[in-house]
Amino acid sequence: MKLPPFKLERYFARYEFNTEFLLCSSDCEAMSIADLLALEEGTVERFHGHWLGYTESLGSPTLRKEIAAMYATTTPGDVLVFAGANEAIYLFMMAALKENDHIIVHAPHYQSLSEVAKGIGCMVSPWRAREENGWALDLNELRHLMRPSTKAVIVNLPHNPTGFLMPRADFDALNKFAQENNLLLFSDEVYRESEYDLADRLPAAVDYGPHAVSLGVTSKTYGLAGLRIGWLATRNRELYEKIASLKDYTTICNSAPSEFLAEVAMRHRMKLVNRNLAIIKHNLAIVDDLFSHHPSLFSWHRPKAGSMGFPKLLQGDVESFCDELVMKAGVLLLPGSVYDDTHNHFRLGLGRKNLPQAAERLEGYLTNLNLNRTL
Numbered sequence: 001m002k003l004p005p006f007k008l009e010r011y012f013a014r015y016e017f018n019t020e021f022l023l024c025s026s027d028c029e030a031m032s033i034a035d036l037l038a039l040e041e042g043t044v045e046r047f048h049g050h051w052l053g054y055t056e057s058l059g060s061p062t063l064r065k066e067i068a069a070m071y072a073t074t075t076p077g078d079v080l081v082f083a084g085a086n087e088a089i090y091l092f093m094m095a096a097l098k099e100n101d102h103i104i105v106h107a108p109h110y111q112s113l114s115e116v117a118k119g120i121g122c123m124v125s126p127w128r129a130r131e132e133n134g135w136a137l138d139l140n141e142l143r144h145l146m147r148p149s150t151k152a153v154i155v156n157l158p159h160n161p162t163g164f165l166m167p168r169a170d171f172d173a174l175n176k177f178a179q180e181n182n183l184l185l186f187s188d189e190v191y192r193e194s195e196y197d198l199a200d201r202l203p204a205a206v207d208y209g210p211h212a213v214s215l216g217v218t219s220k221t222y223g224l225a226g227l228r229i230g231w232l233a234t235r236n237r238e239l240y241e242k243i244a245s246l247k248d249y250t251t252i253c254n255s256a257p258s259e260f261l262a263e264v265a266m267r268h269r270m271k272l273v274n275r276n277l278a279i280i281k282h283n284l285a286i287v288d289d290l291f292s293h294h295p296s297l298f299s300w301h302r303p304k305a306g307s308m309g310f311p312k313l314l315q316g317d318v319e320s321f322c323d324e325l326v327m328k329a330g331v332l333l334l335p336g337s338v339y340d341d342t343h344n345h346f347r348l349g350l351g352r353k354n355l356p357q358a359a360e361r362l363e364g365y366l367t368n369l370n371l372n373r374t375l
């Protein structure tokens, strides 16, 4: 299988570790191992004594028990643990799809959600989020995208990069549609539990039935990307077994220290969620303020969940804007072109503690830009 470069990851490869301010990160602020272990008494000694042999391929039973408890209907036997969410996406597609299958994918999207399927030889139709509608998805459009060969619908809710969250009635209807049409629903839920208003939280897709697969990870809402622990939850036994057996060709099993730490994190995940939501909400107020100073330069749909938004640059070309900003001011934004967006959007990250300083640097840069224009 041939896979093209992952545009977003290649962009980060150029800048992530040499730029002062990352103002487009998708994950929330991370923490140290010491801070994580401080959440539970006795874990420091247990971590030091943790065995460094191979681990169980499906994921450690105690970690899977913690993950299964996040959902209403799952048991540890419905959960499979991977090295991050990206491995889970890859293996789901390898197991579920074959050449000439058709899939429908929420767009714009994190590239692997369509690219792996294309690599397998599938046809991919984008199901486009409509900015004029607050980045909503229209279920009537989904009906029109259907073909006899449609095998799966892929959605990402809360959405990277717009922060869109589908209304509950639409998500119910989407699940019903998938069930009635014998489709798999792959629901990338890596930003779940980061809803700004708890009332907006959607049920996990896995809890609707065996047509669905829910994807989760420690990286985003919980701010622990360095653990590289992601998971799939599904009550579809056949699919579960196929994915489990393909994992023998990628990572075989997960990192033992990471599984230990992920288990602690999941047991205390509400503390991590509250810490990270406080950072996001503080940052949102600063960003709202910044955009309100520049109404002719930016348009901005406030996200409903997650650690990012997708504002639009109203003047000039977004790629050059981002290039100049990172070179001259040391602030990294992510041009929408890495998502194949052609409407001058860029991704703005909301989950990092140093956003206030990054926003100040951006504001200074914009002021300078205006001064130079008027001179």
Ligand SMILES: Cc1ncc(COP(=O)(O)O)c(C=O)c1O
Residues within 6 Å of the ligand: 026, 083, 084, 085, 086, 087, 110, 156, 160, 188, 190, 217, 219, 225, 230
């Ligand atoms: C929507 C979405 N899915 C999956 C992933 C992959 O997550 P991880 O890097 O933890 O494997 C990301 C990462 O940015 C993402 O935004």
